[in-house]
Amino acid sequence: MAIGVLAVQGAFIEHEDVLRSMGVDCFEIRKLSDLDRDMDGLILPGGESTVMGKLMNELGLMEPLRRMIADGMPVFGTCAGMILLAEKISNDDRKHIGTLPVTVLRNAYGRQLGSFSAEDEFVGIGRIPLEFIRAPCVESCGPGVDVLCEHGGRIVAVRYGNQLATAFHPELTGDKSVHEYFLSMAGLL
Ligand code: GLN
Numbered sequence: 001m002a003i004g005v006l007a008v009q010g011a012f013i014e015h016e017d018v019l020r021s022m023g024v025d026c027f028e029i030r031k032l033s034d035l036d037r038d039m040d041g042l043i044l045p046g047g048e049s050t051v052m053g054k055l056m057n058e059l060g061l062m063e064p065l066r067r068m069i070a071d072g073m074p075v076f077g078t079c080a081g082m083i084l085l086a087e088k089i090s091n092d093d094r095k096h097i098g099t100l101p102v103t104v105l106r107n108a109y110g111r112q113l114g115s116f117s118a119e120d121e122f123v124g125i126g127r128i129p130l131e132f133i134r135a136p137c138v139e140s141c142g143p144g145v146d147v148l149c150e151h152g153g154r155i156v157a158v159r160y161g162n163q164l165a166t167a168f169h170p171e172l173t174g175d176k177s178v179h180e181y182f183l184s185m186a187g188l189l
Pocket of ligand 1 (some may be wrong): 045046048050079106133134135
C-alpha cells in the first residue's frame with residue numbers, strides 16, 4: 001500500500017513528509033521503472049509545470065501516467081500539479097497530462113505578488129488554511145467536475161472522479177485534511 005509522488009521537480013518532499021507523518025508509505029517517481037511498483041494513488045506536486053511537463057516527456061513518463069489516470073488511478077495535483085492535469089490552459093498553448101476537464105489560468109494572481117495565505121470552506125471538510133504560491137485558478141469546468149473550494153470568487157479546488165486538484169498547497173500548512181480526503185479516495189483511510 002503506497003502513494004507514488006512525482007519527483008522530477010518541485011515540492012515533492014513536502015508531500016512525502018505529510019504522508020509519512022500520517023503513517024502512509026510513499027515512493028518517488030523519477031523514471032519509467034518506478035511505475036512498476038504497486039501504487040494506490042499518485043501525487044503531482046507544485047513546482048513549475050513547464051519544467052515538469054518537459055521532464056515527464058523526456059523521461060517517457062507522460063503517456064504511461066496519462067493512461068494510469070485515465071484507467072482510474074487516484075491522483076492529487078497541487079498547483080503546478082493541477083496545471084499538469086488540466087485539459088486546457090487558457091494562457092499557455094501547452095497541454096500536459098490533460099485528463100481533467102477544466103480550463104486553468106496559470107499565475108492567476110500575478111507572477112510577483114501572487115503568494116499569500118488565506119482560509120476558506122472546503123466541501124466535506126470545513127474551513128481550512130490555503131497557501132497560494134504563484135497559483136493557477138480554474139476558469140471553467142466541464143460536466144461532472146465538482147467544485148470543492150472557491151476563494152475570492154475563484155475556483156481553487158475540484159474533483160472529477162478519481163482526480164483531485166487544488167490551486168493551493170495543503171502540504172505546506174500543517175493541516176492534513178485534504179491529504180486525508182485524497183487518501184480516502186485512494187482507499188487508504
Ligand atoms: N506558476 C507555476 C506554474 O505555472 C505553479 C506554481 C506552483 O506550483 N507553486 O507551473
